[in-house]
Amino acid sequence: MLLSFGQRWRENCPMKHFKAIAAMSLNRVIGAGGKIPWHLPEDFQWFKETTMGNVVVMGRKTFESLGKPLPNRKNLILTRHPQRLIHQHPEIFGQYHEWRSGRYLKKAYQFEFHFTKTNKGQQTDILIFNSLEKLNPSDFPTEIFICGGSEIYEQTLPRCSDLYLTLVKREVAGDAFFPPFEDRFVQVEEIRDTPEFKILHYRHRSLIPSEGQVTQVPE
Numbered sequence: 001m002l003l004s005f006g007q008r009w010r011e012n013c014p015m016k017h018f019k020a021i022a023a024m025s026l027n028r029v030i031g032a033g034g035k036i037p038w039h040l041p042e043d044f045q046w047f048k049e050t051t052m053g054n055v056v057v058m059g060r061k062t063f064e065s066l067g068k069p070l071p072n073r074k075n076l077i078l079t080r081h082p083q084r085l086i087h088q089h090p091e092i093f094g095q096y097h098e099w100r101s102g103r104y105l106k107k108a109y110q111f112e113f114h115f116t117k118t119n120k121g122q123q124t125d126i127l128i129f130n131s132l133e134k135l136n137p138s139d140f141p142t143e144i145f146i147c148g149g150s151e152i153y154e155q156t157l158p159r160c161s162d163l164y165l166t167l168v169k170r171e172v173a174g175d176a177f178f179p180p181f182e183d184r185f186v187q188v189e190e191i192r193d194t195p196e197f198k199i200l201h202y203r204h205r206s207l208i209p210s211e212g213q214v215t216q217v218p219e
């Protein structure tokens with residue numbers, strides 16, 4: 001069978017994937033009333049250190065619940081209504097310079113909105129995308145972390161090579177849940193264990209040589 005140039009390129013080059021980072025309770029809760037229902041400063045510090053300088057991908061609801069972009073990172077917001085999001089939040093977007101060219105990406109995306117702000121030499125960006133399908137981790141020079149919420153984890157976990165999961169050691173009431181992932185991922189490391197939570201590193205089953213022949217996460 002003849003392969004196209006694109007197929008050959010993809011077969012010969014290691015693919016870059018998304019990585020997911022999340023925190024869930026024993027009963028899989030990740031959110032309640034639009035917020036994260038616990039306060040664990042040590043876990044927030046871990047999240048900050050891990051994502052700093054990288055791309056953080058989040059759904060519109062998570063972005064609105066934060067109320068501002070995460071500093072010193074490229075915040076990639078998913079919404080099917082980018083203009084509406086921008087118009088509804090002048091208090092956020094009004095502080096930013098808007099670009100139209102996609103100059104920080106290897107290629108410009110058709111529906112991209114790009115805002116940037118530099119404060120004391122540190123740059124924070126907001127990129128707004130209206131489709132997950134258009135997102136390709138290889139287009140970004142840094143790591144690209146999926147940061148929630150439920151809807152976004154659900155759609156992207158199949159495309160993630162790694163999952164960094166904080167397991168909060170208690171049951172919590174909530175309305176947003178982490179999707180099932182155990183059939184796709186294998187725990188490869190316990191990064192931290194504290195009285196209140198554990199940080200676990202999972203890797204996509206298909207990237208673990210002993211788990212089978214396949215070496216590529218499905219796109």
Ligand SMILES: NC(=O)c1ccc[n+]([C@@H]2O[C@H](COP(=O)([O-])OP(=O)(O)OC[C@H]3O[C@@H](n4cnc5c(N)ncnc54)[C@H](OP(=O)(O)O)[C@@H]3O)[C@@H](O)[C@H]2O)c1
Nearest residue numbers: 022023031034035059060061062079080148149150151152
């Ligand atoms: N514990 C944790 O680790 C963690 C992390 C993050 C968030 N959370 C919690 O999770 C909850 C929010 O999760 P959620 O599921 O309700 O909302 P979400 O995933 O944050 O955002 C959902 C929104 O994302 C947009 N969207 C979803 N799929 C899309 C696609 N394929 N293309 C373009 N846009 C898309 C839509 O925005 P439009 O409606 O604008 O089109 C949709 O309404 C909150 O409670 C938050 O605190 C917890």
